[in-house]
Amino acid sequence: MNMTDKKLHSQRHSLAHIMATAIKRHWPDAKFGVGPVIDNGFYYDVDLGQNKLSTDDFPIIEKEMKRIISSNTPFDHFDLDIDSAIKWAEENRQPYKLELLNDLKRAGTTSASDIDSEELGLQSDGDSKVEEVSFYRNDDFTDLCRGPHVANTSEVGAFKLIRISGAYWRGKDTNPQMQRVYGAAFETKEKLNEYLQAVESAKKYDHRKLGQELDLFVISPLVGSGLPLFTPRGTVLRDELNRYSQEIRKKLGYQNVWTPHIAKQELYEVSGHWAKFGDEWLTVSSKETKDNLVLKPMNCPHHQQIYSSRPRSYRDLPIRYMETTTDYRDEKAGELIGLARVRSLTQDDSHTFCTPEQIDECISSLVGTVKEFYETLGMNLKARLSFRDESDKYLGDKDLWDKAQGILKNIVEKSGLEYYIGEGEAAFYGPKIDFMGSDVLGRELQLATPQLDFVQPERFGLKYTDEDGQEKTPVMIHFALMGSIERFLAAYIENSKGRFPVWLAPEQIRVITVNQEEETIRFANELKEKALEYNLRIEVDNSNESVGKKIRSSEIMKIPYTLVIGEKEISSGRVSPRIREDLKNGPDIELPKEDFIHKLAHESENRAKVSTLNE
RNA sequence: GCCGUUGUAGCUCAGUGGUAGAGCACUUCCAUGGUAAGGAAGGGGUCUCGGGUUCAAAUCCCGACAACGGCUCCA
Numbered sequence: 001m002n003m004t005d006k007k008l009h010s011q012r013h014s015l016a017h018i019m020a021t022a023i024k025r026h027w028p029d030a031k032f033g034v035g036p037v038i039d040n041g042f043y044y045d046v047d048l049g050q051n052k053l054s055t056d057d058f059p060i061i062e063k064e065m066k067r068i069i070s071s072n073t074p075f076d077h078f079d080l081d082i083d084s085a086i087k088w089a090e091e092n093r094q095p096y097k098l099e100l101l102n103d104l105k106r107a108g109t110t111s112a113s114d115i116d117s118e119e120l121g122l123q124s125d126g127d128s129k130v131e132e133v134s135f136y137r138n139d140d141f142t143d144l145c146r147g148p149h150v151a152n153t154s155e156v157g158a159f160k161l162i163r164i165s166g167a168y169w170r171g172k173d174t175n176p177q178m179q180r181v182y183g184a185a186f187e188t189k190e191k192l193n194e195y196l197q198a199v200e201s202a203k204k205y206d207h208r209k210l211g212q213e214l215d216l217f218v219i220s221p222l223v224g225s226g227l228p229l230f231t232p233r234g235t236v237l238r239d240e241l242n243r244y245s246q247e248i249r250k251k252l253g254y255q256n257v258w259t260p261h262i263a264k265q266e267l268y269e270v271s272g273h274w275a276k277f278g279d280e281w282l283t284v285s286s287k288e289t290k291d292n293l294v295l296k297p298m299n300c301p302h303h304q305q306i307y308s309s310r311p312r313s314y315r316d317l318p319i320r321y322m323e324t325t326t327d328y329r330d331e332k333a334g335e336l337i338g339l340a341r342v343r344s345l346t347q348d349d350s351h352t353f354c355t356p357e358q359i360d361e362c363i364s365s366l367v368g369t370v371k372e373f374y375e376t377l378g379m380n381l382k383a384r385l386s387f388r389d390e391s392d393k394y395l396g397d398k399d400l401w402d403k404a405q406g407i408l409k410n411i412v413e414k415s416g417l418e419y420y421i422g423e424g425e426a427a428f429y430g431p432k433i434d435f436m437g438s439d440v441l442g443r444e445l446q447l448a449t450p451q452l453d454f455v456q457p458e459r460f461g462l463k464y465t466d467e468d469g470q471e472k473t474p475v476m477i478h479f480a481l482m483g484s485i486e487r488f489l490a491a492y493i494e495n496s497k498g499r500f501p502v503w504l505a506p507e508q509i510r511v512i513t514v515n516q517e518e519e520t521i522r523f524a525n526e527l528k529e530k531a532l533e534y535n536l537r538i539e540v541d542n543s544n545e546s547v548g549k550k551i552r553s554s555e556i557m558k559i560p561y562t563l564v565i566g567e568k569e570i571s572s573g574r575v576s577p578r579i580r581e582d583l584k585n586g587p588d589i590e591l592p593k594e595d596f597i598h599k600l601a602h603e604s605e606n607r608a609k610v611s612t613l614n615e
Numbered sequence: 616g617c618c619g620u621u622g623u624a625g626c627u628c629a630g631u632g633g634u635a636g637a638g639c640a641c642u643u644c645c646a647u648g649g650u651a652a653g654g655a656a657g658g659g660g661u662c663u664c665g666g667g668u669u670c671a672a673a674u675c676c677c678g679a680c681a682a683c684g685g686c687u688c689c690a
Contacts, residue, residue: 052619055619163685164619164685165686167687168617171686173616173617173688178686180685180686208682219681221663221681271690273690277689280689280690300690327690329689332616332617332687332688333681335616337683338682338683341689427690428690451690478690512649512650514647514648515647515648516648517647544646544648545648545652546648546652548648548651548652548653549648549652549653550650551651552651552652554651555650555651556651566649567649576650578650
């Protein structure tokens with residue numbers, strides 16, 4: 001953290017306490033959980049028992065906070081031994097703080113991962129014995145906390161309370177739910193307003209809004225929630241993205257396979273998925289068989305059945321299958337979000353079966369593929385190493401896990417990508433690299449993911465004959481490049497602001513006629529015929545509207561190239577394309593209509609990022 | 616699933632106890648228009664659904680469903 005970040009951090013952290021102070025003054029029975037600093041601000045978890053805070057209370061709380069701030073009170077800091085701290089929590093009827101302190105005393109270390117050491121006032125010296133915890137005191141309110149704080153309440157900068165939501169105590173859904181009050185906070189009023197405006201304007205690029213405006217997908221209540229339907233335009237995006245995803249993996253040796261959408265429950269009992277996820281699946285009933293059938297929620301077990309259908313030699317490995325196919329998961333109602341979380345998700349899935357020695361090379365090449373794909377689409381990714389934690393929800397040998405995690409970490413480090421470790425984020429069958437994109441509000445979305453799996457091949461009894469004649473179990477690498485097309489689109493539509501490059505644009509060219517004369521319409525239609533020969537996506541707008549209005553409509557639909565056709569173009573045979581602003585790569589240009597079509601066909605095939613008309 | 620907010624025309628929204636509104640979109644007509652909205656007329660809503668209160672409910676109350684913001688979960 002640099003100096004500015006440190007100061008901002010202290011300001012936000014101090015504001016959390018000031019907010020708690022303000023709440024305590026108006027609701028004396030308030031019980032407090034934790035109140036850490038987050039991106040753009042802070043929050044504090046509170047429990048008012050029967051009373052509930054609502055955003056209607058924000059003016060009261062903000063007013064009180066401002067009063068505290070202008071009171072110029074210093075942040076007073078002192079330490080207590082753990083037993084006195086526990087006594088403090090009891091006397092002040094702070095059961096949540098008491099629970100944390102008791103846990104701390106019992107554990108005797110700071111290693112408990114779900115405890116916010118800053119909030120708890122621990123001295124940050126790793127796993128050493130806790131003997132003392134820190135407090136801060138400000139006027140009439142005392143709280144357990146190490147800081148950092150600003151010296152005086154007047155130094156906290158600008159803030160605004162923005163949101164209130166439910167949050168389980170210590171993140172466990174079996175615990176009581178507290179209210180989480182969020183505030184935005186910045187050094188100055190200007191920066192705060194800048195942030196609030198940025199959030200407001202980001203909403204313009206929400207994929208749900210753009211999906212509606214650009215006519216990409218719809219959700220019909222009659223079909224069901226979390227079951228998006230894709231329009232012709234949206235389907236172009238899906239198909240083109242998938243074509244690219246498959247093309248790029250084909251180069252690595254992946255071959256297409258096809259598997260059905262329903263399967264026997266037994267398949268997933270063997271894979272291990274049923275025990276863990278069976279509750280969240282959609283079942284299928286048959287009058288013809290006694291089998292319990294399910295709509296497939298993933299594809300790995302199927303691909304393994306193809307692998308195991310014949311004897312394999314080490315000479316055959318790696319064997320690589322890919323399939324873009326829709327899976328169904330009965331996600332809980334409150335968990336659905338636009339296209340980012342749906343009940344019908346289309347994975348651009350693939351599975352590699354290889355020897356342990358081949359793991360490094362296989363995964364490294366996948367990481368390279370991820371970089372290439374996302375670079376082409378202009379999206380930034382962060383790598384998350386999703387590793388196991390100490391819980392018992394994972395299958396397979398712990399030593400093997402450690403080894404696998406080491407391999408993944410090594411690969412990511414070599415790749416030069418920014419990464420972080422997500423402890424407890426692993427799949428039950430193995431560790432993975434999750435490539436995280438973000439939506440327009442900066443929320444993380446899991447996109448591409450290579451995953452190592454020693455467990456399923458074992459459970460399915462997969463074998464290959466090694467060069468020493470021994471039968472061995474292959475390693476499986478799960479890999480999806482987009483993850484799911486739906487979630488990818490959620491991120492991509494927002495990242496691109498709906499301004500798709502020519503190769504992806506559902507409509508690449510719009511031809512606008514100046515009038516409705518017969519020869520104008522004929523010229524426009526000839527242009528269309530010609531473009532269609534080159535597989536370009538083109539529409540003619542010869543509606544009885546003004547030219548200005550038709551151009552506006554083309555702009556709103558974010559169409560890359562707009563051609564206005566009138567007397568001038570007909571007599572010269574040349575066109576002057578209007579190029580969407582973000583694609584412009586030079587001065588305005590006029591060229592023979594055939595050249596325009598040729599250049600565009602080329603631009604589309606080569607997945608160009610900007611217009612190539614000037615080249 | 617949990618906590619909270621919201622649900623009025625295809626879209627964006629106004630209307631807060633007294634027989635439902637605007638802009639855009641759509642249809643028709645007039646205007647033949649040259650790089651971001653030409654003019655006029657018209658059609659379109661059991662005010663999400665189901666109960667309740669009331670002489671009277673889009674409006675108040677309860678419930679369901681859905682969307683949204685979080686939490687939890689995410690193969």
